[in-house]
Amino acid sequence: MSQPGVLLDRDGTIIVDSGYVGSVDRVEFIDGSIAAIAALNRAGIPVAVVTNQAGVARGYYGIADVEQVHKHMIAELARHGAHVDLWLFCPYHPDGIVEAFARRSADRKPGPGMALAAAEALDLDLAASWVVGDSPADVGLARAVGAKPLHVGPPGSAVTGVDTFPDLAAAVRFILGGSTVPAPHQEKAPKFPAAKFHRADSYGGAYVAELARAFATVDLEQVSRAATVLNAAYDRDSAVFACGNGGSASIANHLQCDHVKGIRNGTGVTTRVQSLSTNVELFSAIANDLGYEHVFEYQLQSQARPGDVLIVISSSGRSPNIVRALDWAAAHDMPTIALTGFEGGPARRRAEVSIHVDSANYGVVEDAHQACMHLLAQYVRQSRMTPDAVVSQTF
Numbered sequence: 001m002s003q004p005g006v007l008l009d010r011d012g013t014i015i016v017d018s019g020y021v022g023s024v025d026r027v028e029f030i031d032g033s034i035a036a037i038a039a040l041n042r043a044g045i046p047v048a049v050v051t052n053q054a055g056v057a058r059g060y061y062g063i064a065d066v067e068q069v070h071k072h073m074i075a076e077l078a079r080h081g082a083h084v085d086l087w088l089f090c091p092y093h094p095d096g097i098v099e100a101f102a103r104r105s106a107d108r109k110p111g112p113g114m115a116l117a118a119a120e121a122l123d124l125d126l127a128a129s130w131v132v133g134d135s136p137a138d139v140g141l142a143r144a145v146g147a148k149p150l151h152v153g154p155p156g157s158a159v160t161g162v163d164t165f166p167d168l169a170a171a172v173r174f175i176l177g178g179s180t181v182p183a184p185h186q187e188k189a190p191k192f193p194a195a196k197f198h199r200a201d202s203y204g205g206a207y208v209a210e211l212a213r214a215f216a217t218v219d220l221e222q223v224s225r226a227a228t229v230l231n232a233a234y235d236r237d238s239a240v241f242a243c244g245n246g247g248s249a250s251i252a253n254h255l256q257c258d259h260v261k262g263i264r265n266g267t268g269v270t271t272r273v274q275s276l277s278t279n280v281e282l283f284s285a286i287a288n289d290l291g292y293e294h295v296f297e298y299q300l301q302s303q304a305r306p307g308d309v310l311i312v313i314s315s316s317g318r319s320p321n322i323v324r325a326l327d328w329a330a331a332h333d334m335p336t337i338a339l340t341g342f343e344g345g346p347a348r349r350r351a352e353v354s355i356h357v358d359s360a361n362y363g364v365v366e367d368a369h370q371a372c373m374h375l376l377a378q379y380v381r382q383s384r385m386t387p388d389a390v391v392s393q394t395f
Contacts, residue, residue: 002125006040006175007115007141008084009133010051013152013168015073017134020054022061024072025293025320028346032169038082039172046122048086050114052137057096066091086121088114109133110140115147132171150174189214189342189360207364214341214359215368223372225353226337227379233309233335234263234380239272241304243296243325244313247366249277251313251339251373258377266393267384276300276325296325306333313373314338315365317345326350339372341365 011017014037016028040047049070055061070087077083090109096102107113119126131142134153139162142149150171151164165171192210197203233240240259242252252275259273276296277283286295300310310329314322317340326347329336338351341359348354357368382390 002119002123002128003046004128004130005046005048005085005118005122005124006172007048007050007118007129007131007147008037008168009109009131009135009138010049010089012134013132013138014049020058020060021069022053022055022065023320024069025323025346026318027069027072027076028318029073029076029349030167031343032167034077034080034082036169036172037077037084038080039176041082043176045175046085046124047083048088048114048118048122048124049084050109050118050131050141051089052093052109053089053091054093054096054108056091057093057098057101059097063091086118088117090114109135109137110144112141112144115141115145119145130171130175132168189358192359192361192364210359210361211364211367214357214361214364215371217358218355218368218372222353222355223376226355227376227383229309229335229337229353230259230376230380231383233307234269234271236307237272239274239304239308240311241274241276241300241308242311242313243276243322245277245319245321247362248313248315248339248369249275251366251369252277252311254370255311255313255373255377258374259380262377263381263384265381266389267381269384274303293320293324296321297328300325300328300332300334304329304332304334307335309335309337311337312339312347312351313369314345314347315341315362315369317342317347319347322347323350339369341369 008014011021014030014033015021016030018026021027037047053066056063056066066089090105090107091101092103092105092108094104105111115126118124126145126147129147130150131138131147132150132152136159139149139151139159149162151159151162152167152171165174230240242255244252256273256275259271263269263271276299283295286298290298310325312322312326323346326336330350336351337353338347339355340348341357344356348356355372357365359365378395
């Protein structure tokens with residue numbers, strides 16, 4: 001007997017739609033989406049992904065790239081006890097430039113092709129099934145096959161006459177009739193500045209207030225965990241590597257100073273700390289010959305060993321070179337610490353220890369990261385001193 005199922009859009013529903021996501025480094029799961037899929041799994045409801053991938057027809061990436069993204073998503077879902085029963089995508093678009101895919105297709109949403117294929121493969125009763133997505137094309141697909149459309153997205157993006165939810169987690173709660181699905185862990189950070197200022201003193205006061213608000217969002221338990229990781233590394237004479245781009249690179253460089261010279265002052269502790277952002281000759285050679293996304297990973301491959309520590313500093317948490325370095329470190333038994341801001345990106349989720357600043361202002365995030373870097377160095381230093389030495393030393 002046919003059964004109800006859930007057909008999920010991909011970009012904008014399960015992962016962030018950052019525009020033609022054709023590589024693993026651009027995959028960012030929307031908060032709560034993995035838990036929502038796991039809840040459907042536990043309820044015994046088949047789940048299929050149905051996604052238009054016009055980037056193939058437009059020449060932005062190939063079929064193999066789409067499959068690699070899905071392979072990565074499958075692994076991430078599995079890590080959290082979730083799975084998708086069927087992955088379907090349509091690479092065709094009539095305005096494409098790649099001849100093999102430049103045509104119309106009934107598989108392209110809102111066409112019914114992928115839904116019909118899912119129904120056949122999973123024995124679905126489409127009239128009793130749901131299509132969940134963030135665009136009118138997803139609603140059109142549902143209506144084309146007689147399924148129930150559910151729209152997800154921010155306020156103002158609703159489709160007239162269709163039940164709308166802020167995210168997949170909320171939509172799945174509705175599907176399951178009240179079953180518990182974890183909601184997103186936080187609201188989006190407030191914009192700063194939200195209006196134009198005409199005096200520097202008033203802007204300064206507002207900036208300080210935003211910095212205080214943002215720093216108050218830092219989970220100090222994560223700071224404590226980071227300190228434990230660093231102290232343990234120094235106890236076993238492991239190396240610590242830091243990296244970042246732009247302003248975050250300067251924090252990584254400053255970290256090397258404070259964790260080599262600063263910690264030794266008054267303790268005699270010698271540490272092996274290196275910024276991967278500081279050697280412009282090596283950095284530019286790797287970027288020029290292999291690509292900017294490899295600049296940190298390549299250095300780790302040559303210099304890091306199991307048990308060494310990687311600290312990444314990234315306001316967005318989405319920089320490909322940062323994400324690649326984290327993934328390489330994790331695969332080679334290196335503890336990892338991430339300092340992130342904005343929504344945190346993949347770096348926030350992939351690091352073992354995540355020090356996150358809830359702000360959408362680069363200056364505020366970087367100021368808070370610098371403070372976290374300083375306080376970690378100072379904590380480690382004073383933790384290795386006698387009480388009398390702490391009182392007599394300048395920090």
